[in-house]
Amino acid sequence: MTIPIGIDCIALAAPQGYLDLTDLAEARGVPPGKYVEGLGVRRMAVAQPWEDPVALAANAASRLLSDPSIDRARIGLCIVGTETAVDHSKPIAAWLHGLLGLPQPARAYDARHACFGGTAGLLTAIDWIASGSARGRTALVVCSDIARYELRSPGEPTQGAGAVALLISERPRLLAIEAGTSGSYSRNVDDFWRPLDRKEALVDGQLSVQCYLDALGGAYSEWKKVAPAGALARRCYHVPYGKMARKAHRHARRIDGLTDQEADDSFAAEVAPSLLLPAEVGNVYTGSLYFAVASLLRAEAAVLEGQRVGLFSYGSGCTAEFFAGRVAEGAAALCAGLDLAQPLSSRRRYSIAEYEAIRAADTQPDHAWRGSGDARPGEFAFVGLEAGARRYLQAR
Numbered sequence: 383m384t385i386p387i388g389i390d391c392i393a394l395a396a397p398q399g400y401l402d403l404t405d406l407a408e409a410r411g412v413p414p415g416k417y418v419e420g421l422g423v424r425r426m427a428v429a430q431p432w433e434d435p436v437a438l439a440a441n442a443a444s445r446l447l448s449d450p451s452i453d454r455a456r457i458g459l460c461i462v463g464t465e466t467a468v469d470h471s472k473p474i475a476a477w478l479h480g481l482l483g484l485p486q487p488a489r490a491y492d493a494r495h496a497c498f499g500g501t502a503g504l505l506t507a508i509d510w511i512a513s514g515s516a517r518g519r520t521a522l523v524v525c526s527d528i529a530r531y532e533l534r535s536p537g538e539p540t541q542g543a544g545a546v547a548l549l550i551s552e553r554p555r556l557l558a559i560e561a562g563t564s565g566s567y568s569r570n571v572d573d574f575w576r577p578l579d580r581k582e583a584l585v586d587g588q589l590s591v592q593c594y595l596d597a598l599g600g601a602y603s604e605w606k607k608v609a610p611a612g613a614l615a616r617r618c619y620h621v622p623y624g625k626m627a628r629k630a631h632r633h634a635r636r637i638d639g640l641t642d643q644e645a646d647d648s649f650a651a652e653v654a655p656s657l658l659l660p661a662e663v664g665n666v667y668t669g670s671l672y673f674a675v676a677s678l679l680r681a682e683a684a685v686l687e688g689q690r691v692g693l694f695s696y697g698s699g700c701t702a703e704f705f706a707g708r709v710a711e712g713a714a715a716l717c718a719g720l721d722l723a724q725p726l727s728s729r730r731r732y733s734i735a736e737y738e739a740i741r742a743a744d745t746q747p748d749h750a751w752r753g754s755g756d757a758r759p760g761e762f763a764f765v766g767l768e769a770g771a772r773r774y775l776q777a778r
């Protein structure tokens with residue numbers, strides 16, 4: 383019998399503040415219904431200068447490693463998926479390795495392909511364990527991003543920020559991934575990209591929606607050919623905004639032969655529980671699918687133990703993968719103890735003026751920043767450059 387491999391533990395991190403989308407709609411003269419019902423977005427996390435993707439990644443990973451059952455000395459692989467790296471050369475994984483005190487005999491690097499980097503990390507970690515290269519060790523996969531579009535652009539209401547840390551191991555306590563039977567899809571398209579000198583993404587919004595759906599169609603059809611038969615109890619899709627998951631579900635269920643009405647009727651049961659946490663933070667690029675997985679497990683692990691869940695990951699440009707996992711027995715009790723939504727519980731609602739001031743500060747070069755801002759005790763913060771190199775500290 384093959385030993386199950388997959389997600390053993392999850393932890394999240396988010397910036398301390400968020401923008402309510404009804405406030406943004408009012409400021410932009412847009413009916414709130416367009417953002418809240420039309421796009422399916424409620425809140426988007428807004429990152430301050432000290433809450434950069436390294437600090438967010440370290441906060442998620444340090445929360446994960448605070449679980450007393452996890453032995454950090456057994457981590458042999460650390461992969462960070464990110465679309466918003468802070469250096470063209472040095473990976474976030476290198477800072478993470480130092481900030482978390484990971485073992486020196488470990489491989490640590492970043493994986494990049496728009497929003498797909500986290501999934502690249504997860505599937506690589508699973509293969510690393512399945513191949514025997516892990517020699518009994520575990521892998522840390524972290525997805526960390528700050529999604530930025532230009533102010534007043536159509537993409538503005540679909541920003542967000544956050545990080546997800548996943549421990550990947552044999553006999554996982556949360557979700558065993560069906561290795562070797564995923565459906566892949568790739569092609570070269572210009573739907574979303576970010577030139578090296580820009581913090582804000584460029585996007586052809588409507589084309590990006592179509593590319594996402596085409597990629598889902600391709601990956602899902604391929605998955606259906608190669609995966610073991612059996613129904614999916616739930617589906618988690620990449621969530622740039624809530625409505626996209628609704629469109630995705632309709633598209634996938636059409637391939638299964640359902641009418642649009644039947645697909646829409648199944649949405650509340652099969653998809654909606656995975657959208658609760660994404661609706662709190664907005665788009666987290668590489669992390670969005672795993673916020674959805676955390677949301678689903680938090681809401682429904684008790685009824686899903688032993689059942690199968692489908693996962694769809696999309697990276698613009700583009701590449702995509704559809705794969706499945708089975709919720710582990712005992713996952714509900716573990717999730718209850720993890721208190722997954724805790725990092726979202728005491729955030730501040732920024733005014734539009736505060737949000738725009740934060741974004742104006744974003745246009746300053748990194749060397750303009752000094753200090754740890756309002757980082758809470760135990761949280762990591764970007765504190766500025768020293769001799770041109772980025773420095774971080776853990777607030778006391």
Ligand code: CAA
Nearest residue numbers: 413415416419420421497536537540587588590591594622
């Ligand atoms: N009340 C209720 N609904 C309303 C409304 C109102 N007053 N006004 C409009 N709507 C509805 C529209 O009918 C539409 O619904 P449908 O999609 O179901 O038809 C919805 O609100 C959005 O309206 P528009 O399509 O007119 O919105 P837009 O063109 O201004 O922008 C967007 C939408 C293209 C997604 C834009 O937000 C964008 O460019 N976002 C960034 C790109 C993105 O997220 N792409 C997703 C796929 S790519 C990907 O997934 C990778 C990634 O993470 C970036």
